[in-house]
Amino acid sequence: MKKLAFIGFVVFCLFLFYAAYDIRDFGAPPSSMDDRIIGSYNSTTGEWEYGAVNETGANNAVTSVVFDYRGYDTLGEATVLFTAIAGVMLLFGGRKHE
Amino acid sequence: MSDEKMSVIVQTIAGMLFPMVLIFSFYVILHGHLTPGGGFQGGAIGASAVALLIVAYGSKTIEKKMAEENLSIFESLGGLVFVIVAIAGFILASAFLSNFLVGEPLFGQIPGWGESPLNSGGFLPILNIAVGMKVIGGLSAIVLMLALVSREVKEQ
């Protein structure tokens, strides 16, 4: 049984290796990707035409993605953190003073 | 294990480093919309400051100063601020979690090229502070609780 598991593990690793060989080149994502979020600045009018800085006003595009464009994701993540802390408190909180 | 405190040198240096690490954590949280960083990273730095105190002074001493119930209340307060701001976006603007402060004169200044005013970003700094409170409280409570419990397990 353990031998079978090891064979499955090796097949899985070979599949991962082939996937890493066959994936697109490192460091060259498609040029239009995320252009919508990074935005473009019009030098003549001095304003952002679209993108993160125009829509959220933050210079840090990562923060604007985390809290604005994907705010639901962050809310769910905060829920996961809260639940984990509640679990740790539930496991240990009551019997700490014994 | 009866004596888990470290030596006086380590305790003094940890006591001197604690406010500095905490101030750096507040800097990372408050400038999260301008520089690399944000609520999660700054909160992790602040929790590491508390972990430094726990390692130096021992968990029993720190537990008398800050009970983990208070840390848990601090964390829940951060989550409450997050949800209240999100619902305010629902009431004052179009949708849940919509950025209702952007474009306002006080908080929502839109920076031009090469500018970085602190009062930009709409509600992003408020959410950064909320998540920072959440992460500082939560990770500190976890570290304190695990230190206390592993001490108990060692004593058995």
Add this chain to the structure above:
Amino acid sequence: MIYNIPFFTVVALIAIGMYAMLFKRNLIKMAIGLTIVESGVNLFLITLGYRKGGFAPIFTDLPPDVSPADIPGKMVLPVPQALTLTSIVIGVAVLALILSLAINIYRHYGTLESEKVRRLRE
């Protein structure tokens, strides 16, 4: 491409972590394997978003000779970085829960080997 070195690093990390999770019997070692798999996944996300010679997606501290016309197609993608940020915090929370469960198991059974834990159950 054989020059995708970071992707092969991701494969190595995931393979090492999976090996530790599948074939080790110690609970702490299994938790370490989970963490290694998780860092491999984080590295994969960051690697997908990297762009050679690109700037960080932050407009505050750009180099002084960069003009607005250079920006399109020259910035690292921000969305994978944001997802990685979320993933790291979730990983810490899950790891804390796993470790506290392991501490509880050690308290009740006096061991961390998963097979002995199973044998001691009455």
